[in-house]
Amino acid sequence: MKIKSLMIAMIASVAVVLGTSSCSSNNDDEPEAPVATQVAGSYTGNEVIMVDNEESSNDTKTYEITKTSDMTVDMTVPEWGMGMMTIPSFSVKNISLTKSGNSITGKLASYSGTVKNAKGEEKAYTVSDVTLMFSDKTVVATYSLKYGNMPFLMMATFTGNRK
16 A cells, blocks of 8 residues: 555656646747848948949948838838939839848849939939848848939949848
8 A cells, every 4th residue: 555655646746747847948939030020120331332333432321121021121222422413212122032041132133113303303213133131130232223314324232230
């Protein structure tokens, strides 16, 4: 009888210990945030504009990356240039994202839109060969821009860190 009572007590003790212990506190079971959520934000850094293979501008700028769906973002490019050669801020919409390991890449072949210049005139623009490369809190954005009736393409490279 003593052995039977001892066995029942041991089984009850093991059950209590196992029942009150918990799994580790890591978050492996939590779903990962959507890719676009991981990269959305304001990025401040260096923007270099090349015109006809010559550096036209090299300034500190802030680009905005906005989530539009789980796998797409919009990019807002700040105005650049000076005086009559100022190009107003413009958007590049629906950049598709892909994720491989810790790297997230965005690609878009072409996007066209219109903006108003300082005189209030509508100007057409086309952005092509858009590439975004995200790593940790850094983005590298490259693209070509055709603005209004300008006879040449402008090549832009932006490297920034998220605030």
